[in-house]
Structures are given as structure tokens and as C-alpha cells.
Amino acid sequence: MNSIKIAARQPINIEQTLQSGQVFRWNKIGEWYYLVIKHNLIAIKQESPEDISVRSETLSGPDLETAVNDYFRLDDDIEYIYKSISTDKYIRSAIETYRGLRIVRQDPWECLISFICSANSNIPRISSNMTNLAAEYGNKLHMDEHSSYSFPSPHQIFQAGEQRLRELKLGFRAKYVAEAARFVSQGELDLDSLKKLNYEESKQTLTLIAGVGQKVADCVLLFSLEKLQACPVDRWVRRAMEGWYLIEPNLSYEEIRSWAINRWGPFTGYAQQYLFQQKRLETNN
Numbered sequence: 001m002n003s004i005k006i007a008a009r010q011p012i013n014i015e016q017t018l019q020s021g022q023v024f025r026w027n028k029i030g031e032w033y034y035l036v037i038k039h040n041l042i043a044i045k046q047e048s049p050e051d052i053s054v055r056s057e058t059l060s061g062p063d064l065e066t067a068v069n070d071y072f073r074l075d076d077d078i079e080y081i082y083k084s085i086s087t088d089k090y091i092r093s094a095i096e097t098y099r100g101l102r103i104v105r106q107d108p109w110e111c112l113i114s115f116i117c118s119a120n121s122n123i124p125r126i127s128s129n130m131t132n133l134a135a136e137y138g139n140k141l142h143m144d145e146h147s148s149y150s151f152p153s154p155h156q157i158f159q160a161g162e163q164r165l166r167e168l169k170l171g172f173r174a175k176y177v178a179e180a181a182r183f184v185s186q187g188e189l190d191l192d193s194l195k196k197l198n199y200e201e202s203k204q205t206l207t208l209i210a211g212v213g214q215k216v217a218d219c220v221l222l223f224s225l226e227k228l229q230a231c232p233v234d235r236w237v238r239r240a241m242e243g244w245y246l247i248e249p250n251l252s253y254e255e256i257r258s259w260a261i262n263r264w265g266p267f268t269g270y271a272q273q274y275l276f277q278q279k280r281l282e283t284n285n
Contacts, residue, residue: 001143002060006068008050010078013100015046017072020277022104022223024114024127025134029146036134037071038107039150041141044068049100057143072102085264085271090244094274101277103269104223108191109184110151111224112206115216116176132168133157133177154185176211183209195226202227214253222269231260231268232276240279 014033018026026035032043032055042064043055056064069075078100086092110130117129130151137156138149157165158181165174183189189209194202202225206217215234221227231237233256241247241256251259264271 001055001057002064003053003055004061004064005047006052006054006065008052008074010074011049011100012052012072012074012102013046013049013098014044014052016098016101016277017104020101020273021123023106024123024130025148027146027148034143034146034148036141036148036150037067040067041143041148042068043143055143070105073105076102078102081267081270084267087263090240091271091274094278098274098277101274103228103273105226106224107151108220108224109154112180112191112220113177115219116180116211117170117173118216118219119173119211129170129173136168154181157181158185173211179210180212191225199227199229228269229261229266231257231272233257234276236276236280237272240275
């Protein structure tokens with residue numbers, strides 16, 4: 001077992017990050033969070049607001065630290081981002097409450113499938129869909145007494161076919177997951193290449209996939225493809241905008257997104273994520 005401590009030297013809150021609707025395959029056992037990063041099962045424990053402990057059986061030393069730093073975007077200057085987006089009392093309150101919540105940099109393929117599965121769904125159901133897919137077609141990974149699975153490749157899911165995906169309880173989403181797998185496995189889309197395109201070009205390319213609308217595309221761009229200006233607008237973000245910022249009700253997705261980008265600029269995605277978390281948890285409590 002390989003174990004290291006990472007001094008982030010900036011706020012990092014593992015719990016709020018993992019519980020903020022960005023990623024769906026993780027478990028907490030005692031003080032440790034278990035998740036798969038780049039096909040490696042990794043355990044993470046919060047030690048202080050700026051320090052974490054990390055364990056892995058397959059990665060060690062600099063490789064382990066690099067994988068975790070990359071996943072939680074510890075290369076982002078979060079204090080600078082906070083200053084940039086702190087335009088009003090609502091966002092300042094959200095930052096104070098959820099300080100250390102990070103935008104993640106996850107695998108684009110798994111991110112794409114998770115948000116296709118998010119259509120007319122909720123976090124527990126998305127987690128179930130993604131866990132079922134990984135357990136059926138991924139490779140089993142072990143650590144301590146815990147096990148998980150790597151996420152299957154586009155080819156594996158394409159070979160499974162729509163009917164088998166329906167049997168895994170993906171419902172109507174099975175059709176779109178199968179089509180995305182075909183699209184990527186047959187080389188019609190290289191997800192990693194979208195990192196090199198600008199926001200508009202990469203979004204336009206993603207929406208060529210059936211089942212990928214504006215919100216799904218923005219989620220994938222924000223949580224896996226380096227587009228921190230992306231602003232996914234779901235019901236929680238819309239409620240925050242209408243309730244706190246008094247924007248007109250019934251504005252289109254694009255109108256809300258444009259309003260947000262005009263306000264928060266290149267870090268709109270961070271502002272969106274903090275407002276999403278604040279409104280969602282405020283409403284549910």
C-alpha cells in the first residue's frame with residue numbers, strides 16, 4: 001500500500017466536491033473516500049482544510065500525487081478565482097459555506113456518459129446507472145476490503161448494444177449511451193481533442209451526438225474538458241438566478257448562460273457550481 005500526504009496550500013473540500021453533482025462513482029467508508037482516477041482505485045481522507053492523505057495500491061509517489069492534483073484541479077488558483085467571482089452577497093455566502101469545493105478534471109468519456117444518464121434523473125439514479133455499467137463491463141479493482149471497477153471503454157459499451165443497456169436499467173437513455181459509444185469508438189469524435197478547441201467550437205461538436213443538448217455539453221466541458229466558462233443551467237441554477245438575481249422568469253437556456261458569463265467571465269463555471277450547491281442544499285434542508 002502506497003500512502004502520501006498532499007499539502008494543497010489552498011482550500012480543498014473533498015466532501016463538498018464529491019457531493020456536488022459532478023461525479024457519481026465514489027464511496028465513503030469511515031473517514032476515507034474511495035474513487036477511481038485514471039483506472040486506479042484511490043482512497044482520500046481530509047486532514048485539514050488544505051491537506052489530504054491519499055492511498056493507492058497501483059500508484060505511488062509523484063505519480064499518485066500528480067493524479068490527485070490533476071483530478072481536483074489543484075493547479076487552479078482558487079483564491080484568485082474566489083476574488084474574481086465574488087461580485088455579490090449570494091456568491092460570497094456560497095463560497096464561505098462551501099469553501100474548498102473544487103471543479104474536477106475527470107475522464108471525458110465517463111463524464112459524457114454520466115451526464116447523458118442525467119436526463120430526467122437524479123444523483124442516486126445516475127450513480128446507480130454508472131455503477132451498473134462499470135460493474136458489468138469494467139475491470140475489478142481492490143483496496144483494503146473495498147472494491148470498485150474501472151469504467152468501460154466506448155468500444156465495450158458499443159459492443160454491448162442498446163438492448164443490453166436497457167437491461168441494466170438505463171431506460172430511454174440506453175439509446176443515447178449506445179449512440180455516443182458508437183460515435184466515439186468509430187472515431188467520429190476524439191473527446192480529448194476538444195480541449196484544444198475554443199468553448200463554442202467544442203460545444204458545437206459535442207451536441208452533434210444524439211442525446212447531448214446544451215446542458216449535458218456544458219457539464220462535460222466544465223467537468224472534464226478545461227472550459228471553466230461553461231455554465232450548465234439546471235433547475236437549481238435557474239432558481240438561484242431567478243430568486244437571488246431577479247432575472248426574468250422563463251428566459252431561455254442561452255439567455256441565462258449569457259447573463260452569467262457577462263457577470264463572472266472566464267470562471268463562470270465555478271460561480272455556477274457554488275450557486276448550484278447553495279440552492280440545492282438550502283432547498284433540501
